[in-house]
Amino acid sequence: MTSIKKNQTAKDKDKKELKFPFPILLRLIVRTKKREGLIRTRLLGASIAKGEVLTFLDSHCEVNVNWLPPLLNQIALNHKTIVCPMIDVIDHNHFGYEAQAGDAMRGAFDWEMYYKRIPIPPELQRTDPSDPFESPVMAGGLFAVNRKWFWDLGGYDPGLEIWGGEQYEISFKVWMCGGGMFDVPCSRVGHIYRKYVPYKVPSGTSLARNLKRVAETWMDEFAEYVYQRRPEYRHLSTGDLSAQKELRKHLKCKDFKWFMAAVAWDVPKYFPPVEPLPASWGEIRNVAANLCVDSKHGGTGTELRLDICVKDGSERTWSHEQLFTFGWREDIRPGEPLHTRKFCFDAVSHSSPVTLYDCHGMKGNQHWSYRKDKTLFHPVSSSCIDCNPAEKKIFMNRCDPLSETQQWIFEHINMTVLEKINSKKNSS
Template identity: 80%
Template sequence: MYDVPCSRVGHIYRKYVPYKVPSGTSLARNLKRVAETWMDEYAEFIYRRRPEYRHLSTGDLSAQKALRKHLKCKDFKWYMNTVAWDLPTYYPPVEPLPAAWGEIRSAASGLCMDSKHGATGTEVRLDTCLKEGAERTWSREQIFTFGWREDIRPGDPMHTRKFCLDAISNSSPVTLYDCHGMKGNQQWRYRKDKSLYHPVSDSCIDCSPGDKKIFMSKCDPQSETQRWLFRHVNVTVLDKFNSP
């Protein structure tokens, strides 16, 4: 065990829970207890992202707060400004607005991109678009967010998964890969001609409606199979992404 000043602590989850926990909101309650004990006004950022936490009962925190006072701990603002000053660059407290989100529909076929709730290495494919308001199932996943990191992730803007659309060449399939936030293979541009451009390979997302495959191809402004329609677009953010 090492005593390392200003170290960061992570958590590796087990594949199973070897002990019994109360059903329901036990994890959320524990997270709220930590926030209310240590995070001061920064706890509000958690409630904005997880509004369901706001009205959970924390139980008695008097012992925890007494310990903090006894140890003469500095406040959380000091920690954020002095120790974790660079953290908001990579993990903004308030999620910046996305450039586009919702279903990504193929203009050529009317089918939608679907990641099927896959894991790393899963190929993104076309499938029949779910009707607006239809129940989402674990066999279908057609909501994507083109977010501030300039990557595309399954999920709505407030609840994206940690996988990103990824491509390795101008002829490769489009797959899911663990998001790394470093752009490269996971950086995209949504251009005015409705193409999804991949700068690192200088190619565009294409599709074959007949077999429902999605892959990279040389960009062709005349190609209908390279046109993709997001349900929602924020033109201001999109223009910022596309500016030189």
């Protein structure tokens, strides 16, 4: 085994002898002369490696027992395959190791280019759950690939800066240019999910530029769906794309429409390119209190509160967040229909507070129903959103349609969409 350890800087303080307590035939440390970022540093390491298979891992990872053979086996079956391990969680506080939450799922993306996970559809489920399964996109940078095939694909796009977007670029490319990608349940690698980035990104570089570069190279007309949600991307410069487009032409790669139809055909079910009309949106005003729900631009764990409605003269400061969307996923998110944040109303019991939590799109604790009696019903707990106007608290309670503290008025309602959602529930 040849192991290449890549450093992105060449500071003197880093130049010290390293001792490794485990047997390795050769460990080569390569230092760049200046900061290159993750993407170009990986390219440098790959250019020096001599093994038949390249394996890319982050430095903040720990491999589990027997992690490598399942990856190599899949590549041996088809050398044009990229394979990814299951990524488990290493706690950043105490380094405890935990299996990733939930069942094995396919890698996906929404049209703002956020990475997502979706269930494996019945058509792709195997009798043995330990068998590798196809995945449209990888989670990040943990994968193995035949070295020659990696370079046949052009490696990473060297025009991508620092990090970000490279997982989509390599994923789209391998599928569209004659290969495939699999996640391998029997290969487990732990990853530390840090609470903050321990380095500074140089000014003038951005994730947005990388994502636009990937979209313009690989996504064809589907890039427009990204720009509709991220209009600020339209005016970004991607740099010169001629080499990447020539590579795509040389490899006779299929178009992105084929990718969406043949590989990522289940993604639109969860993340449709054209966002369906919402059922209701705008401020949510309580009938009894004549106050509005306010999430204060909070994140996960933030409890919703009542506050004076901005439209009634409350100070129009950034601290207020009183626009919400009840959409086709039957969850409620802060923001206007085309620009919602990635947090959802969430409740865990019939007496709990109503909080914001990262949207997962799987209903459960984030599933809501807006009923004709103006109540916001929570099917999982069989309870309704209630409030205490004096204390401005919002919480779950047993449903009482006669109680005005449980009656809520959305600023805008599309009755056609709302009735369709409610009739679907009644029929089921």
